């Protein structure tokens with residue numbers, strides 16, 4: 001029997017899914033370009049081109065600091081990683097291919113975790 005969904009329940013429930021998904025993203029073999037913030041001093045053009053940098057360690061920090069209201073706001077930050085990657089990297093490049101691979105994996109997993 002499905003328990004009545006209170007706002008708190010769906011929030012807690014949603015945050016558990018965020019933790020599961022983030023752990024899987026961090027452990028993925030193609031995650032290496034996305035584990036830490038792009039070094040904007042070392043990468044010419046990145047600061048100018050990418051308006052909202054995002055990476056998995058920043059998402060981990062925000063999750064730890066309870067900054068995600070729900071699964072949707074978490075998914076938006078993860079997609080930002082992949083959109084930034086597509087904007088800055090050729091599809092036919094190692095980092096570009098890694099971004100596509102990670103996005104495919106993430107899309108599959110979060111849809112599987114939906115109620």
Ligand SMILES: Cc1nnc(-c2cnn(C)c2N)n1CCCn1ccnc1
Nearest residue numbers: 032033034038039043084085088089095
């Ligand atoms: C993520 C991401 N998107 N673009 C880059 C990047 C970094 N340098 N260059 C020339 C790029 N296109 N990144 C960060 C990749 C992280 N990285 C690079 C080497 N070791 C880690």
